[in-house]
Every structure is written in structure tokens, then in C-alpha cells.
Amino acid sequence: MPATVQSVVTIAREGEIAVVTVDNPPVNALGQALRQGLWDAAVALDADPAVRAVVLICAGRTFIAGADVREFGKPPMEPHLPDLVNRIEAAAKPWVAAIHGSALGGGYEMALGCRFRVALDSASVGLPEVSLGIVPGASGTVRTPRLAGVAAAVDLVTGGKPVKAAKARALGLVDAVVSGDLRAEAIAFARDALTKPLPLPISQRPVSAPEPGFWAEQETAITKRAKGEAAPLRALACIRKAVEAPFFDALAFERETFLSLRGSDQAAALRAVFFAERAAPRPVHLGDVRPLPLAKAGVIGGGTMGAGIAAALLDAGLPVVLVERDAEAVARGLANLGAIFEGGVKRGKLTEAQAAAHMAGVTGTTDYAALHDADLVIEAVFEEIGVKRAVFAQLAAACRSDAVLATNTSYLDPRLIVGGLANPARFIGLHFFSPANVMKLLEIVPVPETAPETLATGFALARALNKIPVEAGICEGFIGNRILKRYRAAAEALVRGGTTIAAIDAAMRGYGFAMGPFEAQDLGGLDIAFLQREGARAAGQAVPETLGDILVRAGRKGQKTGGGWYDYAPGARAPLPSTGVAALLAPHVTPGAAAMEGAAIADHLVAEMAAEGRTILAEGIARHPSDIDLVEIHGYGFPRWRGGPMHATARRG
Ligand code: 3H9
Numbered sequence: 001m002p003a004t005v006q007s008v009v010t011i012a013r014e015g016e017i018a019v020v021t022v023d024n025p026p027v028n029a030l031g032q033a034l035r036q037g038l039w040d041a042a043v044a045l046d047a048d049p050a051v052r053a054v055v056l057i058c059a060g061r062t063f064i065a066g067a068d069v070r071e072f073g074k075p076p077m078e079p080h081l082p083d084l085v086n087r088i089e090a091a092a093k094p095w096v097a098a099i100h101g102s103a104l105g106g107g108y109e110m111a112l113g114c115r116f117r118v119a120l121d122s123a124s125v126g127l128p129e130v131s132l133g134i135v136p137g138a139s140g141t142v143r144t145p146r147l148a149g150v151a152a153a154v155d156l157v158t159g160g161k162p163v164k165a166a167k168a169r170a171l172g173l174v175d176a177v178v179s180g181d182l183r184a185e186a187i188a189f190a191r192d193a194l195t196k197p198l199p200l201p202i203s204q205r206p207v208s209a210p211e212p213g214f215w216a217e218q219e220t221a222i223t224k225r226a227k228g229e230a231a232p233l234r235a236l237a238c239i240r241k242a243v244e245a246p247f248f249d250a251l252a253f254e255r256e257t258f259l260s261l262r263g264s265d266q267a268a269a270l271r272a273v274f275f276a277e278r279a280a281p282r283p284v285h286l287g288d289v290r291p292l293p294l295a296k297a298g299v300i301g302g303g304t305m306g307a308g309i310a311a312a313l314l315d316a317g318l319p320v321v322l323v324e325r326d327a328e329a330v331a332r333g334l335a336n337l338g339a340i341f342e343g344g345v346k347r348g349k350l351t352e353a354q355a356a357a358h359m360a361g362v363t364g365t366t367d368y369a370a371l372h373d374a375d376l377v378i379e380a381v382f383e384e385i386g387v388k389r390a391v392f393a394q395l396a397a398a399c400r401s402d403a404v405l406a407t408n409t410s411y412l413d414p415r416l417i418v419g420g421l422a423n424p425a426r427f428i429g430l431h432f433f434s435p436a437n438v439m440k441l442l443e444i445v446p447v448p449e450t451a452p453e454t455l456a457t458g459f460a461l462a463r464a465l466n467k468i469p470v471e472a473g474i475c476e477g478f479i480g481n482r483i484l485k486r487y488r489a490a491a492e493a494l495v496r497g498g499t500t501i502a503a504i505d506a507a508m509r510g511y512g513f514a515m516g517p518f519e520a521q522d523l524g525g526l527d528i529a530f531l532q533r534e535g536a537r538a539a540g541q542a543v544p545e546t547l548g549d550i551l552v553r554a555g556r557k558g559q560k561t562g563g564g565w566y567d568y569a570p571g572a573r574a575p576l577p578s579t580g581v582a583a584l585l586a587p588h589v590t591p592g593a594a595a596m597e598g599a600a601i602a603d604h605l606v607a608e609m610a611a612e613g614r615t616i617l618a619e620g621i622a623r624h625p626s627d628i629d630l631v632e633i634h635g636y637g638f639p640r641w642r643g644g645p646m647h648a649t650a651r652r653g
Pocket of ligand 1 (some may be wrong): 026
């Protein structure tokens with residue numbers, strides 16, 4: 001009969017082997033009750049003369065996935081995790097960690113306290129703490145280099161990416177990879193281990209110093225890769241300490257670093273993003289609404305957007321019918337799709353065979369009748385209301401009456417696109433971001449008639465495509481492009497006040513964006529937004545002249561015309577401040593009127609984004625501030641470690 005130490009930890013016996021099972025759904029996170037339960041188990045098993053070895057295994061979908069992140073805002077409670085890991089390591093009998101799912105963070109650190117680690121072939125292990133703005137806090141930086149060497153430890157800890165079982169075995173991070181019945185395999189492993197001399201506990205193993213120059217090289221590489229982030233460099237310093245100082249000194253240094261980062265702005269931001277990302281795919285207001293089944297999809301339009309959407313669907317294993325208006329356009333669409341997969345092969349993301357299988361999943365056609373059995377069709381044609389309405393009229397005739405029909409419009413009013421169509425309950429906006437097979441964000445835009453099942457299907461699609469879905473109400477630009485418009489207008493206002501274009505871009509880069517607002521426009525082209533404004537003007541709307549309009553009228557549409565907000569040397573991409581632009585804009589600039597410098601620029605522009613975000617919330621266009629943050633992070637390059645404009649401004653007060 002299994003004896004219960006705490007409800008989350010049970011102990012069973014297989015002869016002289018004790019099996020400690022952790023059952024703390026959903027992911028066996030190491031909250032206080034579990035830590036106490038494991039501590040008590042170690043004490044009880046040490047005192048039990050019948051037990052010679054212990055297998056630590058978990059119920060549910062995964063091994064221990066880490067510390068309980070929800071406890072991070074609260075005072076630490078005993079037993080502390082580093083003490084627990086040391087206690088397991090010091091146990092009188094050897095412990096064997098039996099890993100399935102993911103052994104992450106504190107979960108892998110628990111496994112490091114065990115004398116052996118046995119992993120199922122489908123499992124992975126890792127120390128992802130830097131992605132939460134912290135460093136491992138229970139010996140990950142100190143024991144890992146003793147187990148797998150300094151280079152592997154640096155990769156694992158400063159990169160934060162988990163590794164699959166086979167690679168973990170090759171690196172020495174686990175001792176054995178097994179398939180089939182993990183419990184039985186781990187017990188057999190433990191029995192076998194008892195027939196041989198035990199290896200030293202990891203804390204007593206030596207660690208060799210790396211080549212001279214190693215630390216400086218790593219520092220440079222990390223600074224470049226994780227620009228602006230504090231945790232990866234602090235993690236490197238912990239590993240260095242582990243190499244250069246005695247075990248317990250290094251452990252104390254790691255703990256101190258962990259505790260100091262835990263309360264930092266970056267950690268708070270990354271935690272908020274962590275929970276927002278996990279909440280986004282399953283919105284509370286949809287409750288138990290069941291999505292419709294998705295087995296076959298259609299895409300209308302094989303341009304950049306359509307091909308990207310088709311690629312995303314095919315990547316997720318959905319067969320796709322790609323419809324274009326004539327044979328030539330079909331061929332072009334298929335070629336666009338082929339190019340996307342070839343790119344994937346070149347970058348090592350896909351094998352040749354996978355790329356070929358993906359292409360085999362697509363049917364190119366001009367005939368809407370091929371969509372008769374599609375469960376979902378996404379329109380990605382030219383942004384013109386008449387063109388789109390014509391597409392939906394054909395879809396309404398060709399598709400099953402329960403097929404979900406979606407538009408990828410980025411700024412047209414979906415109500416006008418669907419107006420007058422039969423059965424609008426199955427209609428929805430699905431706003432992908434380019435390149436659609438890469439960008440994580442999906443804005444989901446219901447019209448008033450959209451049925452809850454249709455909306456739930458949009459979210460189910462996002463889950464299938466591994467995207468971050470955010471529901472947006474209807475307004476010009478939905479959430480993301482509306483904030484972008486405000487951001488650009490605010491940046492132009494700074495230019496009018498005498499702040500230089502280059503200073504603004506530099507400030508936003510300094511804040512953590514890959515590019516400033518003007519460089520980004522030069523890359524994407526100024527003409528798209530210009531044409532939109534011109535369209536609105538032609539329709540009688542009062543759209544004030546922007547500085548961007550002045551540049552486009554002068555033929556400066558961005559890099560593709562050799563100049564936009566900046567000049568570009570032929571064939572080069574480095575932006576050069578432009579005397580031509582200065583002359584064009586001079587009549588609209590009051591030098592020194594309100595010039596800003598450095599970080600103040602970024603603070604001002606982020607505050608503008610957040611102000612637009614607040615209006616968006618007040619209008620019910622977004623449901624939660626965190627939705628706005630997810631849109632900015634996953635669609636517009638907002639630095640993740642700042643948490644998004646709403647989080648960042650709230651944090652600043
Ligand atoms: C750490 O360990 C620090 C230590 O070094 C030092 C300490 C002293 N805590 O992702 P899912 C929830 S830092 C609390 O959808 P999946 C999640 O919010 C930690 N809750 O599942 C969600 O809740 P709900 C290092 C957590 O199957 C539910 O579990 N570890 C935690 O797609 C399901 O999550 C990590 O960073 C947590 N640690 O993926 C691992 N993790 O149902 C983070 C998850 O209420 N976790 N939840 O929405 C993961 O990467 C994935 O959850 C995992 C499973 C791969 C494990």
C-alpha cells in the first residue's frame with residue numbers, strides 16, 4: 001500500500017527500491033507543499049532500512065517543470081529549493097530521477113540532486129530561467145558544469161533552450177535514455193546501479209576551467225544575442241563563479257543573484273508575458289464553447305500574405321487548397337510557397353523530405369468548387385473592399401454552409417466585407433502578420449454576428465498553428481496597427497519639434513527594439529500607409545498631411561527607392577542621415593522647440609503607445625492590457641523583457 005507523505009507526494013515499494021511519485025497538476029511545479037513533501041520523503045526513506053535506492057517519478061504530462069512561478073512575487077518559504085536539492089543529494093540512498101515530458105528549471109535542478117538521471121526518449125531537459133529574467137536558483141549554474149562541462153552549461157543556462165533526451169545524453173546531462181515503461185526502466189536502472197560503485201554526488205565532482213579567453217568571448221556573444229537583457233550575463237557570471245570558487249561559495253553566489261533578479265523589472269515583465277501567453281490561447285469568456293473541427297483549409301490569394309498563411313497551415317499538417325484568379329497567378333502562388341519551404345530547408349528548419357511533403361499537401365486552382373469540403377477558408381487578396389466582397393460572394397456559393405470564412409484584412413472594416421452575405425455567424429477576421437508562417441501574432445476579429453463556435457475555432461486554429469491569439473474589436477487598424485499609427489504620429493511630432501530622426505531611431509533601439517520607427521518604415525516601404533491615407537482622403541475623410549506623405553510625394557518610399565527617411569548607398573542597408581530629407585522637412589520643423597534626447601524619447605513614445613492602448617481598452621477593442629502587450633511583443637517587435645507598453649508604463653507608475 002502506498003504511504004502518503006503529503007497529498008502531492010506518494011511512496012510505493014518495489015522490493016528494495018522506493019518509488020516516490022510527484023502528482024501536482026498541471027505541471028508538477030515545485031510549490032511549497034511539494035518541496036515539503038519531497039523533503040519529508042527523503043527523511044522517511046533515509047530512516048527505512050528496507051530501502052536501498054529511490055526512483056523519483058512524476059504523474060501527469062511532465063516531470064517537474066520548475067519552481068512555481070506564481071510564488072515568485074511572494075516571500076520565499078521553507079524548505080528552500082537549493083536546500084532540498086542538497087538534501088536529496090545527501091540522502092543515504094541514491095535517488096534516480098525518471099524524467100518524462102520536461103524537466104525544466106527547478107525540475108532539472110531536482111534531477112541534478114539525484115545520483116542518476118534516466119529520461120524517456122521523448123523527454124527534454126533544460127534551464128529556461130533566463131527567459132523569465134532570472135538565473136537558476138537551486139544549483140543549475142553550479143552543478144551543470146560539473147556534470148556536462150562548462151561549454152554545455154553556458155549554452156544551456158544562458159540560452160535557456162531545453163534539449164531533447166538524445167542530445168542531453170550526448171552532453172552528459174542525463175545518464176540513460178529509455179523508451180516504453182519509464183517506471184519499470186528506472187527501477188531496473190536503479191537495481192543495476194546498486195551492483196556497481198556509485199558515482200560521486202555532482203557537488204563533489206571536479207570542474208575544469210575553460211580555455212583562456214572563453215569568458216570574454218561568451219560575454220561578447222551574449223551581449224550581442226540578448227541585447228538589453230540582464231539575466232543571461234548574470235547567469236554567465238554564476239557559471240564562472242562555479243568554476244573559480246568552491247561549490248558552496250558558488251551556490252551562495254547563485255542564490256544571491258537569483259534573489260536579486262527575482263524582484264527586478266525584467267523578471268516581473270517576463271513573468272507577466274509568460275502568464276499572458278499561457279492564458280491567451282484559451283480565453284475565459286469562451287468557457288467550454290467547442291471549436292469546429294479543422295481538417296482541411298483553403299486560402300484565397302497566393303501573394304506574400306496568402307502564401308505565408310498557406311505555409312503556416314501546411315506546417316501544422318492541414319492540407320490546403322490555394323485559389324488564385326488565373327493559371328499564372330496560381331503558378332506564382334505555388335512558387336511563393338515553394339520559396340518559403342526552400343528557405344526553411346536552407347535555414348535547417350525543415351528537411352528536404354518535409355518540404356516536399358508540405359508541398360504535396362497543397363492544391364493550386366482557379367476553381368472555387370475545390371473548396372466544397374474545406375472547413376476553413378482564409379481570404380488574403382488585395383486590400384480593396386470590392387475585391388474582397390466578390391471573393392466572399394463566391395465563397396458563400398462554393399463552401400459548405402458550416403465552413404468558417406475568414407478575412408485577413410488589416411484595416412478594412414470586416415462588417416463591410418461580410419455585409420449582406422448569408423450566414424454571417426461563420427464569418428471572422430483573422431489578421432496574420434507578415435511573414436505569416438513566422439510571426440506569432442494572430443489578431444482575431446469577430447463581427448457582431450460571429451457565432452461563439454466560430455470565434456472558438458479561430459482560437460483553436462491559433463493553437464494548432466502555435467500562434468499567440470488576441471481578440472480585437474473592430475476599429476481602424478484593430479489593436480496593433482492602431483497603436484502603430486499613434487506611435488508613428490508621435491515620432492513625427494518629435495521630428496516637428498526638432499528631435500532628429502536618427503536620435504529617435506537610436507532611442508528606440510536603445511530601448512530594445514531591433515529598429516526605430518523610421519528605419520522600420522524605410523525597410524517596409526512608406527508607400528503602403530501613404531496609399532491608405534490617400535484612399536481615406538479620396539473618400540472624403542480629413543486626414544492631415546504627414547511628414548511621411550511629403551517624402552513619398554518626393555519619390556522617397558524607403559530602401560526600395562534608394563531613400564526614405566534616410567539615404568542609402570547603392571546596394572547598402574545602412575541608414576545615412578539625409579540632407580535631402582532635412583531640406584524637404586525644414587518648413588515643418590521648429591528646431592529646438594521640443595527636442596528630446598536619449599531615453600526620454602523612448603519613454604515618451606512608449607507612453608504614447610500605452611495611452612492609445614488605454615483608449616483601446618476603454619472602447620472595448622481589447623479585453624485586457626496584457627492582450628495589448630502580447631500584440632506589441634509578437635507583432636511589432638516590442639522588447640519582451642520590457643513586458644509590453646501597458647506593463648512597462650504601469651510598472652513605471
Ligand atoms: C525555476 O524553476 C527557478 C529555479 O531555478 C529556482 C527556484 C529557487 N509555475 O505551458 P502550459 C502553468 S523558474 C507555475 O500551457 P504545456 C501554466 O501557467 C521555472 N505554473 O502547458 C498553465 O496554467 P493554466 C522554470 C506553471 O503542456 C499550466 O501550467 N520552468 C509553470 O503546453 C500549463 O502550462 C519553466 O520556465 C510554473 N513553472 O507545457 C517552465 N509552468 O492551466 C515553464 C507552467 O492555469 N513551463 N505553469 O493556464 C513550460 O515551459 C510549460 O508549461 C511546459 C508544459 C513545457 C512544462
